[in-house]
Amino acid sequence: MNLLGRTSAPLEVAPLDFGILGPLQLALDGLPVPLPGRTLPRLFAVLLLEPGHVIPLHRLVDAVWGDDPPATAKRQIQNTVATARGLLLQAGTSEIETVGDGYRLRVRPENLDALRFHRAARIAREQVAASEPEAGLESLREALDQWRGPALAGLTGRVIEAGALRWDEERAAAEEARAELELALATGVSVVPDLRRVLERHPYRQHAAELLMTALYREDRPAEALDAYEAIRRQLDDELGIDPGQRLKDLRTAILRDDPSLRPAPKSAPPPAPAQMPVVQPLPAPAQLPADSIHFTGRxxxxxxxxxxxxxxxxxxxxxxxxxxxxxxxxxxxxxxxxxxxxxxxxxxxxxxxxxxxxxxxxxxxxxxxxxxxxxxxxxxxxxxxxxxxxxxxxxxxxxxxxxxxxxxxxxxxxxxxxxxxxxxxxxxxxxxxxxxxxxxxxxxxVGTLDAVESVRLLESLIGERRVGAEPEAAARIAGLCDGLPLALRIVGTNLATQHVSLADTAAALAGHDRLAHLAVEGDPTTTVAAAFDLSFQALDPEEELLYLNLAFLPGADFSKDLATSLVTWEPRAAERLLARLVTAHRIDEYRPGRYRFHDLVREYARRKAEAAFDPAALQRLREQTVEWYAKSSTRLPVEEYRNIVATFLEWNGHPTVSRLLRRLIAFADAGYRDETALADSLYELPELAHVAEQGIETGVRSTDPMDAARAYALADAVAYASGDLNQSKLYAEKTLEYLRRTPDGDRTGKARNDLATTLTQLGRYREALSILREALLAAETSGERWVHVEVLTSLGTVLRRMGIFLEAEAQLRKARDLDAAAPEGPTAPYPLLALSELYVDLGRISAAEELCREIAEMLRDHPSKYYRSRLYFRQFAVHRADEDHPRAEAALLRGIELAEQINNWRHQLVYTYWLADLYMDTGQIDHARDALGRVAHLGQYETSETLAVKARVMCRLLTAVGDPARAIRMGRQACDVFAAMPDPLRHARALVALAAAYDAAGLGKEAEDARGEARDLFTALGIPSPV
The missing domain is CATH 3.40.50.300 (P-loop containing nucleotide triphosphate hydrolases)
Structure with a gap:
């Protein structure tokens, strides 16, 4: 059985009848045709709203899914069109045509209620114009009989609702026309209920209100007529801020005076004499369009x-x-x-x-x-x-x-x-x-700005393809400096066309201090970008102007609603309404819910206006308000806000109170290692942080408050650690502690000591790290700072694991996991779970490690961080490798390396690549291992004694395999010496296994056996089965 309910094709097929003037309806022989699913009804709805017209594919996608289409949206639409075509084919009526990147539904006018309504309403107008009002009234009644309820009732979404509203407006106009004829012809039919329904659906239609007042007056209900006037007057005033039109006002006055003209005219009254009608002279159809632009581009x-x-x-x-x-x-x-x-x-x-x-x-x-x-x-x-x-x-x-x-x-x-x-x-x-x-x-x-390609094309149309082709880089730079604004590009193009100047020189001039001054046509003060912006600026009321100038003075690429409303003294909702007005007027752009930005050139213009309008004291107050908001905001700030804090610090550094921003930046840097969102990634993507730290240190060491220097060094430590410069990180961490000890509270929470110990651990200085972490743990427990406590426990568990103290390591890591999970907001980061997973792989508890990886993946599912996801892939690699699933291990590690590259985490890229080479040695892929090591040769500046030891063990295996046992032995001994000194017994044991194989290759049997024996002793002491 098909969608039409038939089991076989009929000999004669009645055409489908389509209905959109009410709930969507398809009927065959008077019986409804079911339209299953979500997509098929919406497809028909959009096509029927504009029958005979091409509907682009993107509008169909928008109609079905709005702003959140699935990746397969286009394919789903194409499949649904195929289903719809099958349905129409079965009915033998209408067809859906593919036209370019869109579809068109052809339907006969008699088979769609909207077209029947439209035709009857048109005939009614023609009949009234021909002095046949009775016939016109009948045609209008016939037209309105097509309606079964609001157009496309039950279907939602902006595309469908906008189209349905258009037909509902047509209905309202027809109902008004019918009511007007009923009143004019004095048919005795009460139009009051229908007009009230019109005004319920369309409360601003003043003509409907006029007819309702007239109808009520003629039914001897003048008080209700005046109530109807008052209702629409309030509606217009409260919601639109406008008064009723003059006709409504005059009608109210006439009702108050009981004007006889409001009564229906006698039926025997003759029609108006021709002289009373305006005389219209036949003229050619108006063609008032200005000339088209020969330089039109894009859009x-x-x-x-x-x-x-x-x-x-x-x-x-x-x-x-x-x-x-x-x-x-x-x-x-x-x-x-x-x-x-x-x-x-x-x-x-x-x-x-x-x-x-x-x-x-x-x-x-x-x-x-x-x-x-x-x-x-x-x-x-x-x-x-x-x-x-x-x-x-x-x-x-x-x-x-x-x-x-x-x-x-x-x-x-x-x-x-x-x-x-x-x-x-x-x-x-x-x-x-x-x-x-x-x-x-x-x-x-x-109508926004042009993209880069369209901007260059506009320049080509203005000055010629050959000239742009001769200086393509300069042309692209000009397009960027004009920020895609067509007026700016046209001005530059006009100047280039009339002046003997190169594109490179023009770009250099635009990149200078006074860009707006160069965006002007010489000799014409009205043709400038600034003059165009002046007209918009002059339209602002005083409150809008104040907020606009305040926002323009803010450093950074964008700003939040909360920051914007904090800069004025008005009640927050009033400030939000002002902000919305600026968006509506295109003075600023709300590019994401709650986040706003200026067009680049508009910002430059508005900032000049602000600097000219505000005195130094006002500008300083604005700086203080901004810093106060950033410093005291109790909510977790999004990544964009930290970028703006960096910009604010760099631009306003030297002004009082700006150093307070360092506290926020340190919190951001710290969050970069534990936040489940993109903060971790952004820490690696903000090279300006290093500049902030340098300036902060320079200011902080001269400050009388040692906390200023401590904050600056803490930020510098975080940046150095993120970049992989562990030696510099250690120096900054030590300086942080030095200055903190000069403050009354010192390192109260143990956070600074934990940071230093973390760096020492990565440098392979485990004993120093362990001693410092014992102190830090006591401080963290005493302070009650939950996250610091979790962080110290995790760091402690990590260094204990590396030292082979597995029982205590597991106890500390479990405690960290449980403490984090007990937080009111739930687990905040996968850091403890990652460390625990690493421990379980070392202990051979692969199922438990795999379960933790699944838990981490679920934690990162909605808020993926490239930093943590790269670490997760590394843990998954270890699990797959332990299971001897080498293809999956390789895939996971390659993905982890790719993510580390994307966020410029050079140290992880280095270490992960060494492990990749080690994996290739497991499978005998010697050339792959050699190539992998070569790919990170340029990252030598990020090497530490620990990473060099990891590399040395891999090199030992590689050199043994290629027949160079002498060098292999040197590499193996180097790895063993470093791991023994740390001490890292598990990695020491693994290095001894590689060294023993090198000794065997060199024919040194006794040395090989000694190395294997030492390895077996270490594995036994650790409680781990020995592979040799």
Missing amino acids: SEQLTALDALLGPGPQVAVLSGIGGSGKTTLAIHWAHRVREQFPDGQLYVNLRGFDRAAPLTPLDALAGFLRALGVPTEAIPSDPDEAAGLLRSRLADTRTLVVLDNARNSQQVLPLLPATAGCVAVVTSRSRLPDLAALRDVRQVT
């Missing part, structure tokens, strides 16, 4: 979004972006591209919303449009509402394109929008015009 995504406007019903797009982003150029280019689809004309007006001249009033704009449409000046109403109504009448049943350029607010735009199917409006603005979206079905199209 494929935005053009696709605009192409979606070419569906049924009135459609509006708002192109918004910062000044100079090319909104007008894009709108005009698209309008020219589709002008043939609007044979009744193309209207264009510059509303001067952001301009040196005063903004154009709605009435002036209306008058211009009406004159273009053939309405004589004397016939244009002086009332804006009436003029807007006349414009809508003139545009009804036409295919007209309206371009409203440079709008300041929705009040400029609303009266100029067409209200019927066939017309499209494109609005450009520096604001998203959110209140317009509350009133109309609006497609928001953000």
